[in-house]
Every structure is written in C-alpha cells, then in structure tokens.
Amino acid sequence: MAPSHKQWIIPFAVQLIPAGLLFGGSFFLRESPRWLIANNKREKALKNLSWIRNLHPDDLYIVEEIAFIDAAIEEQAATIGMGFWKPFKAVGQSHRVQWRFFLGGMLFLWQNGSGINAINYYSPTVFKSIGINGTSTGFLTTGIFGVVKTALTLVWLFFLIDRLGRRNLLMIGGAGGGVCMFIIGGYISSVNISKTSDHLSGGGTAAIFFFYLWTAFYTPSWNGTPWVLNSEMFDQNTRSLGQASAAANNWFWNFIISRFTPQMFNTMGKSGCGVYFFFASMMIVSIPFVYFLIPETKGIPLESMDRLFDVRPVRSAHAVIHAEDEAREAEFRLDAEGAGLSVAKEKLEHHEYTTEV
Structure with missing residues (x-):
C-alpha cells in the first residue's frame, strides 16, 4: 500500500471489530x-x-x-x-489462601516467561533474528503468527480445555514449546544470521517451522489456561480479589519481559540466541511447578476449592475431591427424594x- 492516511486508519479500524463484538455480546450475557x-x-x-x-x-x-x-x-x-x-x-x-494467590500469580510469570509478549511486541526483531529479512516479509510472517494463534485459540476453547484438563495442557505446552525454543536457539547460535541472504536456507525454514510449532504448543496451553485456573481456584470469599490479583500479575510480568527484551537480544549470545534458550528454560521449568503444585480444577465446584488445595499429593487431588463430591451428591439426592424435595x-x-x- 502506498504511503497515505489509510496506512494507519485501516489497522485502527480493524481493531475495533473484536471490541465491537465484545460490546454487543455483553448485552446477551446472563448474570451469575x-x-x-x-x-x-x-x-x-x-x-x-x-x-x-x-x-x-x-x-x-x-x-x-x-x-x-x-x-x-x-x-x-x-x-x-x-x-x-x-x-x-x-x-x-489465611495462609492457605495466600498460597493460592502466590500460585495464581506465578502462573503468569511462566506464561510471560514463555516469550509470548516479547514476540507480540517485537515480532519484527524476533523474525529478523531467525533470518527473515525485508519489511514486507517480516509483516507477512507476523500476520501468519496472528492467524495461527487465533485458529488454535478456538480449538483450545471448544475442544481441548475441558477434554485434556488444565494441568495436562500446561505441561504439554511447556514441554513442546520448550523443545521448539531450544531448537530455534540452537539454529541461531550455529549460523551467522547477519550474513545470510534474503533467501532462507533449509535451516532457516526449519527454524520458522519450529516457531510456528511453538505457537501451536503455546496457544492452547499457556495462552488462556492460567486465566481459567485463576477463575476457578478461589472460593466465593476471595474470588473477586483473586481475579484482580491475576490481572495485576499478568501486567506486571508482561511489563518486565517486554521492557528488557531489546536488551536481552543485544546481550544474550550471538544474534540473540540466548533469548530463545532463556524462554525455553522457563517453559521447561514450568512443568515441575505445575506437576507438584497445581491441582486439576476441571469439574470441581467453587465450594470444594478449599478441600482441593488441601489434598496431597497434588496429582491425586482431583480424583479424591471428585469422588467426595459424587458421594455427597448421591447422599443429597437420596435424602431429597425421600423427603419429596x-x-x-x-x-x-x-x-x-x-x-x-
């Protein structure tokens, strides 16, 4: 597009579409x-x-x-x-509630430590570090990244979140995304990106493939699941404050990562390869955090959250509480039917x- 007023007004107008849909849809929401x-x-x-x-x-x-x-x-x-x-x-x-606030906040440390906001805010720099040259090519690659994220968010929303569960999604995303980041960092450290031609080599093409594969692992896992967990892990007494804490933690870690991303690319290894190793390490370390500390909340009512976070080991908490709730519901139904409730x-x-x- 030739330089003109349209260059900024069209992207601005496009951003109004999801905001307008959200505004319109809010009129059809039902109160809790x-x-x-x-x-x-x-x-x-x-x-x-x-x-x-x-x-x-x-x-x-x-x-x-x-x-x-x-x-x-x-x-x-x-x-x-x-x-x-x-x-x-x-x-x-309550120390138990404080512990839950800590866990909810740490989820956003790992989310932002995956590198997502560094990519969102500095995508031309990120793709240039892989070997993508030219403004048009960089913007095209960034656009494809956005399309992949949008498509996989819908898959996460309609199919994965309640089938695989929160814990499994986070651990799968951490493992797959970490491996992809390590591979990208390894490629960058092994070649001289500054001397590559406009035409990507086989290694560069593979690096782009693993970048989009990283997107496929990250989007249905760490992109939205921490928000779901934070909406479920607090009981009625502290749920509203828990959501406020989640938003504050998200923006705090977002600021930290995005603020220092340019310095990281300048100082961490050849062509910024250390940045990818850092994000990869953060994703891998998130796996034991989730495995040992975050219980599965799928299908657990808010009234059972206190008991859920008391069960040890954490990996068994969901099954234990689900069995307790089923027994309680069966007892309630038996009593209710007997009383003609x-x-x-x-x-x-x-x-x-x-x-x-």
Missing part, C-alpha cells in the same frame, strides 16, 4: 446465579441457572446446586461477612427461613 442469590434475586437466579444447565427448574440437580450455593453464601456471611474489604481480610487471615418446596423453605431471620 451465585451473585443473584447473594443479592436477593432468587427467582432470576433460578431462571439463569436452569438456562445455563439446560435443565428444567424442577430438576433435582437444580435443587441440589441451589442448596450448595445457599450453604456457601451463608458460610461466607458467617466467616468473613459481605463487603468490599472483606476479601482482603480473608486473604490476610422440589424447587417449589425449597423456595418456600428458604423464604420461611429468611423471614424468621
């Missing part, structure tokens, strides 16, 4: 049933929960989940109370209870 119950909007909470679960309001599963939400809210009111500053109080009083009866009993209180 837990929030509605906590704010005395019980009938709407029941309607939203039935829509989310795709079950009739009289289904026993809906009755069961409403009862568990009630119990969690009552426990929160009895322990830390309701209010803006109460989650801070809960974190300050229904949503109508549960709503009446709750109304009588709140009236008496």
Whole structure:
C-alpha cells in the first residue's frame, strides 16, 4: 500500500471489530446465579441457572446446586461477612489462601516467561533474528503468527480445555514449546544470521517451522489456561480479589519481559540466541511447578476449592475431591427424594427461613 492516511486508519479500524463484538455480546450475557442469590434475586437466579444447565427448574440437580450455593453464601456471611474489604481480610487471615494467590500469580510469570509478549511486541526483531529479512516479509510472517494463534485459540476453547484438563495442557505446552525454543536457539547460535541472504536456507525454514510449532504448543496451553485456573481456584470469599490479583500479575510480568527484551537480544549470545534458550528454560521449568503444585480444577465446584488445595499429593487431588463430591451428591439426592424435595418446596423453605431471620 502506498504511503497515505489509510496506512494507519485501516489497522485502527480493524481493531475495533473484536471490541465491537465484545460490546454487543455483553448485552446477551446472563448474570451469575451465585451473585443473584447473594443479592436477593432468587427467582432470576433460578431462571439463569436452569438456562445455563439446560435443565428444567424442577430438576433435582437444580435443587441440589441451589442448596450448595445457599450453604456457601451463608458460610461466607458467617466467616468473613459481605463487603468490599472483606476479601482482603480473608486473604490476610489465611495462609492457605495466600498460597493460592502466590500460585495464581506465578502462573503468569511462566506464561510471560514463555516469550509470548516479547514476540507480540517485537515480532519484527524476533523474525529478523531467525533470518527473515525485508519489511514486507517480516509483516507477512507476523500476520501468519496472528492467524495461527487465533485458529488454535478456538480449538483450545471448544475442544481441548475441558477434554485434556488444565494441568495436562500446561505441561504439554511447556514441554513442546520448550523443545521448539531450544531448537530455534540452537539454529541461531550455529549460523551467522547477519550474513545470510534474503533467501532462507533449509535451516532457516526449519527454524520458522519450529516457531510456528511453538505457537501451536503455546496457544492452547499457556495462552488462556492460567486465566481459567485463576477463575476457578478461589472460593466465593476471595474470588473477586483473586481475579484482580491475576490481572495485576499478568501486567506486571508482561511489563518486565517486554521492557528488557531489546536488551536481552543485544546481550544474550550471538544474534540473540540466548533469548530463545532463556524462554525455553522457563517453559521447561514450568512443568515441575505445575506437576507438584497445581491441582486439576476441571469439574470441581467453587465450594470444594478449599478441600482441593488441601489434598496431597497434588496429582491425586482431583480424583479424591471428585469422588467426595459424587458421594455427597448421591447422599443429597437420596435424602431429597425421600423427603419429596422440589424447587417449589425449597423456595418456600428458604423464604420461611429468611423471614424468621
């Protein structure tokens, strides 16, 4: 495209498309049933929960989940109370919760330590270090990188996150991405990039292949999974503060990595090969961190998170808590069926209870 006003206005306009879709889609989002119950909007909470679960309001599963939400809210009111500053109080009083905040923050250290934001912000520099010369070629390669990320994000969202689980995705992504980064760094350290021609050699082509393979490992693992874990690993008492902590940690480590990436390329090895070895090492080290410290949260309700993080060894925690929850649900269903419990009866009993209180 010839130099003109369009050179900046078109890229700017394209960025408005996802923002517009997000804005429009927000009008169709349903409010959380837990929030509605906590704010005395019980009938709407029941309607939203039935829509989310795709079950009739009289289904026993809906009755069961409403009862568990009630119990969690009552426990929160009895322990830390309701209010803006109460989650801070809960974190300050519990070493177990502080440990979870540490784990959630460290996930973003490993995420940014993979090199993703160094590539996002300095992609022309990154591709030049591999041997990609020319502005147009560099931009094309960067564009392909974005397309690959977008496509694999959809695969992660619709197929992988709830099939492979959070732990498995993170460990697979760390192992595969680390190997790819080591190979790229090895190639750069073995050739003189500055003297290569505009035409990529076989080794350069292989390096580009492993870069996109790294993208294929990273995107369905470390790209979004830390956010999912942080949304699941905190109980109702501290969940909102946990999400705020996750965002703060993400931007802090994002700033650290992006701030020093140019200096890293200038000082870490020939043609910046040490940068790739550094990112590779960070991805490999993330594997034992996840294996020994991060339990699987897939399918575990928020009300069971405290118990989940208490089970040792961590790799067995998911199976133990899942079995406990199944036993508790079976007992609840047996008692509910014996008592002829229904949503109508549960709503009446709750109304009588709140009236008496």
